[in-house]
Amino acid sequence: xxxxxxxxxxxxxxxxxxxxxxxxxxxxxxxxxxxxxxxxxxxxxxxxxxxxxxxxxxxxxxxxxxxxxxxxxxxxxxxxxxxxxxxxxxxxxxxxxxxxxxxxxxxxxxxxxxxxxxxxxxxxxxxxxxxxxxxxxxxxxxxxxxxxxxxxxxxxxxxxxxxxxxxxxxxxxxxxxxxxxxxxxxxxxxxxxxxxxxxxxxxxxxxxxxxxxxxxxxxxxxxxxxxxxxxxxxxxxxxxxxxxxxxxxxxxxxxxxxxxxxxxxxxxxxxxxxxxxxxx
Amino acid sequence: xxxxxxxxxxxxxxxxxxxxxxxxxxxxxxxxxxxxxxxxxxxxxxxxxxxxxxxxxxxxxxxxxxxxxxxxxxxxxxxxxxxxxxxxxxxxxxxxxxxxxxxxxxxxxxxxxxxxxxxxxxxxxxxxxxxxxxxxxxxxxxxxxxxxxxxxxxxxxxxxxxxxxxxxxxxxxxxxxxxxxxxxxxxxxxxxxxxxxxxxxxxxxxxxxxxxxxxxxxxxxxxxxxxxxxxxxxxxxxxxxxxxxxxxxxxxxxxxxxxxxxxxxxxxxxxxxxxxxxxxxxxxxxxxxxxxxxxxxxxxxxxxxxxxxxxxxxxxxxxxxxxxxxxxxxxxxxxxxxxxxxxxxxxxxxxxxxxxxxxxxxxxxxxxxxxxxxxxxxxxxxxxxxxxxxxxxxxxxxxxxxxxxxxxxxxxxxxxxxxxxxxxxxxxxxxxxxxxxxxxxxxxxxxxxxxxxxxxxxxxxxx
Numbered sequence: 001x002x003x004x005x006x007x008x009x010x011x012x013x014x015x016x017x018x019x020x021x022x023x024x025x026x027x028x029x030x031x032x033x034x035x036x037x038x039x040x041x042x043x044x045x046x047x048x049x050x051x052x053x054x055x056x057x058x059x060x061x062x063x064x065x066x067x068x069x070x071x072x073x074x075x076x077x078x079x080x081x082x083x084x085x086x087x088x089x090x091x092x093x094x095x096x097x098x099x100x101x102x103x104x105x106x107x108x109x110x111x112x113x114x115x116x117x118x119x120x121x122x123x124x125x126x127x128x129x130x131x132x133x134x135x136x137x138x139x140x141x142x143x144x145x146x147x148x149x150x151x152x153x154x155x156x157x158x159x160x161x162x163x164x165x166x167x168x169x170x171x172x173x174x175x176x177x178x179x180x181x182x183x184x185x186x187x188x189x190x191x192x193x194x195x196x197x198x199x200x201x202x203x204x205x206x207x208x209x210x211x212x213x214x215x216x217x218x219x220x221x222x223x224x225x226x227x228x229x230x231x232x233x234x235x236x237x238x239x240x241x242x243x244x245x246x247x248x249x250x251x252x253x254x255x256x257x258x259x260x261x262x263x264x265x266x267x268x269x270x271x272x273x274x275x276x277x278x279x280x
Numbered sequence: 281x282x283x284x285x286x287x288x289x290x291x292x293x294x295x296x297x298x299x300x301x302x303x304x305x306x307x308x309x310x311x312x313x314x315x316x317x318x319x320x321x322x323x324x325x326x327x328x329x330x331x332x333x334x335x336x337x338x339x340x341x342x343x344x345x346x347x348x349x350x351x352x353x354x355x356x357x358x359x360x361x362x363x364x365x366x367x368x369x370x371x372x373x374x375x376x377x378x379x380x381x382x383x384x385x386x387x388x389x390x391x392x393x394x395x396x397x398x399x400x401x402x403x404x405x406x407x408x409x410x411x412x413x414x415x416x417x418x419x420x421x422x423x424x425x426x427x428x429x430x431x432x433x434x435x436x437x438x439x440x441x442x443x444x445x446x447x448x449x450x451x452x453x454x455x456x457x458x459x460x461x462x463x464x465x466x467x468x469x470x471x472x473x474x475x476x477x478x479x480x481x482x483x484x485x486x487x488x489x490x491x492x493x494x495x496x497x498x499x500x501x502x503x504x505x506x507x508x509x510x511x512x513x514x515x516x517x518x519x520x521x522x523x524x525x526x527x528x529x530x531x532x533x534x535x536x537x538x539x540x541x542x543x544x545x546x547x548x549x550x551x552x553x554x555x556x557x558x559x560x561x562x563x564x565x566x567x568x569x570x571x572x573x574x575x576x577x578x579x580x581x582x583x584x585x586x587x588x589x590x591x592x593x594x595x596x597x598x599x600x601x602x603x604x605x606x607x608x609x610x611x612x613x614x615x616x617x618x619x620x621x622x623x624x625x626x627x628x629x630x631x632x633x634x635x636x637x638x639x640x641x642x643x644x645x646x647x648x649x650x651x652x653x654x655x656x657x658x659x660x661x662x663x664x665x666x667x668x669x670x671x672x673x674x675x676x677x678x679x680x681x682x683x684x685x686x687x688x689x690x691x692x693x694x695x696x697x698x699x700x701x702x703x704x705x706x707x708x709x710x711x712x713x714x715x716x717x718x719x720x721x722x723x724x725x726x727x728x729x730x731x732x733x734x735x736x737x738x739x740x741x742x743x
Contacts, residue, residue, distance in 0.1 A: 006606070010552055013610055026365035026388060027357075030450055030469040031500045031519055031559075032615050038555045039609065046552075 007047040014040035311706035313693055317373040317381070320697040322346065323704055324383060325711055326368025330354070332385055332438075334396060335713075343713050347396050349438035352387040364389050370455050372464070374477075382441075384464065388451040391466055393442035393477060401429040447473050447483045454504045460511040467504035472516060472534075486534045487516065487526065502617075503563045513538075515565065515572060521545075521558030523574055525585065541572065541583045543590045553605040553614065561617035566626040567698070573629055575620040578602060580631050582643065595641045595648070598633045600671050600682045613687050624699040632691025635680065636707045637667060653691060653705040653712040664714065 017036045021028050308329030315324050323335040323343055330353055336346035355364040365388055374382040380397040405427045409415050450468035457464040457477075465486070466473050472487035487504075491497055499520040507513035514534070517523040523541040526534035545554060557577035564573045571592075572583040578599055581591035597618075601608060608614040613634075620631040632638045633650070641648045650667045670679045693706040701716035 007552075010606065010609070017612075025363055026367075027360070027362040027451070031453075031502065034497060034500055034519060035556050035559060035615065039552055042552045042555075 004047055007043040010043040011040055011047060014043065306709070309709035311693060311709060311711060312367050313369060313371050314695040314704050314706045314711070315371045315373060316695050316697050316704065317383075318375045318698060320699055320702070321376075322373070322381060323695070323713070324371045324373065325704075325706065326351065326371050326385060327709070328365075328367045330366030330368060330387065332368060332371065332383075332394070334381070334383075341715060347436040347438055349394070349396075351385045351392060351394065352390065355389070357389075369452060372455050372457050374457060375461055384455050384457065386452050386455050386466065389445065389448055391444040391452070391455060391475075392440050393444075394438050395441045396436060396438045399435045399437060400431060400433075402432045403427040404430050442477070442480050444475055444480050444483070447475075450500075453502060454516075456504060456506045456514070458506045458511050459509055463511075465504055465506060465514060467501050467516060469500040472501065472504050472514070474528075484532075486514075486528060486532070488533065488535060489518075502560050505563055505565060507569055508565050508567060509569045515563055517560035517563045517574060519559040520555070521560060521576060523560060523563055523572060523583070525572075539585070539588050541574075541588050541591075543581070549602075551605060553609060556609070556614055557605065562619040562631075564620055564622060566622050567624065568626055571626065573620050573622060575618050575631055577614060577616075577618075580620050580629060580641070582629065593643060595629065595639075597631055597639055598669070600669060604682070608687070611687060613690075616690055616692060618691075619693050621694050621696040621703075623696050623701065630694055630696060630703065632694050632705070634687050634690050635669075635685040636689040636691055637669075638691045638694055638705055651714075653707045653710075653714075654689070655710065 014036050018033055018040075021033055021036075306329075308327065308331075310328045311325050312328055313324075313326040317323070321337050323337075325333050325335075327333075330351055332349055332351045333345060334347040335343040337343050351368055352366040354366045356362070357364055367387055368385055369388065370384075370386050372384045374384070376382075380395050383394050383396070385392050385394060404411070405425050407416075407421060407424055407427075408418075444466070448466065448468040448471070450470050452466055452468045454467040455464060456467075462477060464475050464477060466475065466483075467487075470488065470490040471485055473483040474486050475483045487501070489499065489501060499518040499522075502517050502519055504514060504516035507515070512528045513525060514528070515523055515525050521542065524537035525539040525541070527538040528534060530536075530538065545558065560574050560576050562573075562575040565571070566573065570585060572585060574581050574583065574591075575597075578601060579597055580595045582593040582595075583591045605614060618632050620629060622629055627644060628640055628642050630638060630640045636652050636654045637650050638653060639648060639650050650669065651664045652667050665678055668676065668679050669682055669685065671682055674681060689707060691705055691707055695704045697703070703714050705712040705714065
């Protein structure tokens with residue numbers, strides 16, 4: 001689909017910008033890099049959501065009913081809800097469908113942890129549900145409606161896809177969440193970012209399984225790729241460790257060629273759990 | 281030409297000051313900030329090369345160069361192996377109390393207080409040195425004389441009186457002098473510090489957005505400004521499109537805002553770049569102190585301080601760019617930070633755009649005008665013709681198509697005289713000064729304008 005192509009292109013451009021910013025005069029501009037990382041994340045979500053589209057088709061019929069229930073609950077947030085895009089919407093729903101009744105209040109809080117990363121967001125969402133002790137692997141296992149793989153594939157991107165607004169042009173999926181997201185910033189600020197996220201390293205085996213499906217057998221070393229900051233902080237050595245013997249000095253050449261190679265390898269290795277913020 | 285709307289006349293006295301007349305301007309001459317003094321008698325510009333040029337208004341109404349000095353030089357942070365740019369990010373004037381001028385200038389890391397003073401007398405008749413300054417042979421001195429002050433050619437000297445350094449780990453984006461004229465704030469991406477103008481070795485941190493874990497970073501401070509009258513109030517805007525009003529009386533650390541101005545985003549218009557274009561690039565209090573003007577990438581909004589949930593007015597500056605955001609992202613144009621300005625009576629707001637266009641919006645009549653600041657178009661004392669950007673076919677000669685816009689020509693920095701209808705527009709390395717010939721300043725007799733047929737202001741539908 002064309003928006004997937006565009007998402008890929010935007011991701012490449014964004015990575016190139018982050019890369020080039022390291023060699024710019026005056027040092028890295030925090031503001032610009034933050035904005036670029038937000039675009040990168042949006043594009044990545046769209047790009048990755050497409051992978052889950054086919055797999056989640058099984059789940060969507062069963063989950064659609066619950067989705068309608070939640071739509072009704074969030075009526076007050078939006079004047080008219082448009083048809084949710086089945087794939088990622090229902091994937092996101094299926095994940096949280098387990099503690100079903102508290103889902104509505106979680107609607108706004110879903111967005112709270114957006115920026116902290118998918119896993120943390122989901123984990124904290126689970127926490128917010130009155131101490132539900134569900135953890136990702138529990139959810140995957142107990143899901144009655146879909147195979148574990150599809151469940152966790154959805155799960156691995158759930159918070160970001162279902163908590164995020166419709167990113168693609170003209171795609172008005174999940175308006176209630178969009179609206180909730182617009183207030184997210186305020187609530188996030190008020191509650192502070194001090195909510196302890198569940199351990200970021202609790203990357204489940206499910207995620208690896210999920211990504212194996214997508215990456216055509218290439219095993220994603222999620223434990224190494226903990227976040228985007230680590231990647232850039234180590235000068236791309238984390239990116240390139242598997243595939244080539246390129247030294248860091250080469251990657252520091254600020255020509256678009258090496259930036260491009262880094263982009264492509266980055267796209268393969270991007271962990272859905274990563275937070276796309278460049279730290280200083 | 282008839283005057284249309286309060287302050288929106290486009291029959292103007294025009295001046296252009298170019299810093300480099302070559303066809304390929306030196307990037308060090310690119311103007312990075314423009315600011316009128318509090319009386320409007322002086323106008324300061326800062327450029328990428330760290331230089332400050334001060335213009336003074338002559339009795340006839342024109343602005344001429346008064347003083348030029350090198351404010352900041354490139355530095356190197358050895359700890360971080362980073363070069364610190366000498367580009368002047370902001371200039372702010374102190375109120376003028378006596379003959380000397382005081383202004384604050386800042387680059388990414390260091391703020392300086394400059395004193396600019398005139399000298400028109402010099403002492404002559406020293407005992408120990410001769411007229412050229414060479415030390416005299418003591419054995420040759422036979423008598424003592426008292427040095428006397430004699431008139432000399434006017435010399436304008438600039439000297440740094442204070443240097444405020446090492447207080448910002450991130451890049452400084454704003455400085456703002458408090459109405460108490462004793463303190464000022466400086467803001468970087470994550471923190472706002474409060475200084476006393478006389479004390480350089482310490483500052484108080486009043487806003488800190490740095491998360492414990494930088495990976496949790498969600499927003500940065502983009503602009504901060506003190507309220508024009510209330511010395512305890514300050515506003516700062518962020519990359520998430522919010523503007524906060526903080527009260528320094530309520531607590532020492534103003535992380536908790538007193539008010540939060542944020543407009544809900546229309547879900548239907550979301551795209552990859554929604555967050556990007558909502559980042560606020562400038563914040564200005566109205567002269568009255570009642571309103572806030574914010575500028576994001578595509579629009580300018582007027583907020584009533586008493587209403588937080590949405591602006592009272594929204595002006596689309598160049599909404600035709602909404603469909604081109606991806607291209608603008610690629611070219612980095614989407615990161616351009618446009619400033620905005622109020623006129624003296626808060627009835628008109630002004631902001632820049634691309635193709636060397638700048639726009640003015642009359643708040644009462646909702647009329648707006650697009651004008652161009654360019655060497656080719658402007659003759660001295662010419663009348664500016666309104667321009668229009670069309671999306672489809674050109675309907676008028678003066679129209680320009682969206683696809684023909686030159687995105688390398690951008691008016692990021694604009695300033696409006698505090699009381700009169702005089703505006704300063706920076707277009708790359710050129711400074712344009714436009715004056716309304718119907719200016720209430722009383723200089724009517726001087727303005728002999730060669731004008732064409734009376735231009736009409738464009739009618740645009742109310743926002």
